[in-house]
Amino acid sequence: MFLISDIIKRVFFPDDYGCIVCGRRGLHRKEHGNAVFCDKCFATVKRVGDVVCTKCGRRIGSEDSLCESCAKHDMRFDLAASVYCYEGAARTLVHRLKYSGAQWVADIGAKQMAEAYDEEAMPADVITFVPMYPKKERQRGYNQARLLAEGFAKRLGKEAVPQLERIRNTTPQSELDKDERMENIENAIGVAENMKESVEGKRVLVVDDILTTGSSLDECARALKEQGAAAVYGLCLCSVSEKYE
Numbered sequence: 712m713f714l715i716s717d718i719i720k721r722v723f724f725p726d727d728y729g730c731i732v733c734g735r736r737g738l739h740r741k742e743h744g745n746a747v748f749c750d751k752c753f754a755t756v757k758r759v760g761d762v763v764c765t766k767c768g769r770r771i772g773s774e775d776s777l778c779e780s781c782a783k784h785d786m787r788f789d790l791a792a793s794v795y796c797y798e799g800a801a802r803t804l805v806h807r808l809k810y811s812g813a814q815w816v817a818d819i820g821a822k823q824m825a826e827a828y829d830e831e832a833m834p835a836d837v838i839t840f841v842p843m844y845p846k847k848e849r850q851r852g853y854n855q856a857r858l859l860a861e862g863f864a865k866r867l868g869k870e871a872v873p874q875l876e877r878i879r880n881t882t883p884q885s886e887l888d889k890d891e892r893m894e895n896i897e898n899a900i901g902v903a904e905n906m907k908e909s910v911e912g913k914r915v916l917v918v919d920d921i922l923t924t925g926s927s928l929d930e931c932a933r934a935l936k937e938q939g940a941a942a943v944y945g946l947c948l949c950s951v952s953e954k955y956e
C-alpha cells in the first residue's frame with residue numbers, strides 16, 4: 712500500500728517533493744511524466760533521438776548503422792528501442808529504482824515508454840519482461856523490469872505476462888565487460904514451463920530497464936525463439952549510448 716500512496720502523492724502533490732532528482736523546491740518546474748524536475752536536472756535528461764543503432768536502438772554516432780555490440784554479435788532479437796540515454800538524471804532515477812527501492816520511478820518510466828512505443832515497428836501479441844533470479848528478486852522485493860512492463864502494458868490496455876524465468880543465477884552483468892556479459896547469461900533464461908504453449912507463433916515484446924550490451928535481451932530472444940516465438944522485440948527505459956561503452 713505504501714507504493715500506491717507514494718505514487719498518488721507524487722502525482723497530485725508534486726510540489727511536496729520538489730525536484731524528483733535533487734529535491735529542490737519552488738521555481739523552475741518542469742512537468743514530465745507526472746513528475747517535477749528542476750531546470751538543472753531536466754537539462755541532463757536526454758532522449759535517445761533519431762540516430763540510433765538499427766538493431767538495438769541505442770544512440771550511436773552515424774545513421775543507418777549498427778552499434779559495436781550488434782555488429783560483433785548476431786543478436787537474436789528482431790529490434791529494440793529505448794526512451795532515454797542512460798546518463799544524467801535518467802541514470803540517477805533508474806539507480807534509485809534498482810538499488811534504493813524507489814518503485815514509483817517505474818510508474819513514471821512506464822508512461823514514457825508507452826508514449827514512445829512504436830507499435831508498427833514492433834507489433835506485439837504478448838508483453839513480457841526480463842526475469843530476475845528468484846532469490847535476487849526476493850532480496851530486492853520486486854523486479855524493476857516487471858514493474859515497468861506492468862505499467863506499460865496497463866497503458867496499452869493489456870497485461871504483462873511472466874513468460875520467462877531465470878534458470879540459474881549469474882554474476883551481476885554490471886560487474887562484467889562486454890564479452891563476459893554474453894557468456895555469463897547464455898542459457899541462463901528459459902520459457903516458464905506453464906507458458907511454453909502460449910509462446911508458439913507469437914510476437915513477443917520484452918521489457919527491461921537498461922540496455923547495456925543487449926545480451927540479456929538476446930538471451931530472452933534465444934529462449935523464446937527456441938520455443939517457437941515468431942518475433943522478439945525489446946523495449947527499455949534507458950540504453951547506454953555507444954560512446955559511453
Ligand SMILES: [Zn+2]
Pocket residue numbers: 730731732733734735748749750751752753
Ligand atoms: Zn533537480
Ligand SMILES: [Zn+2]
Pocket residue numbers: 764765766767768769777778779780781782925
Ligand atoms: Zn546495437
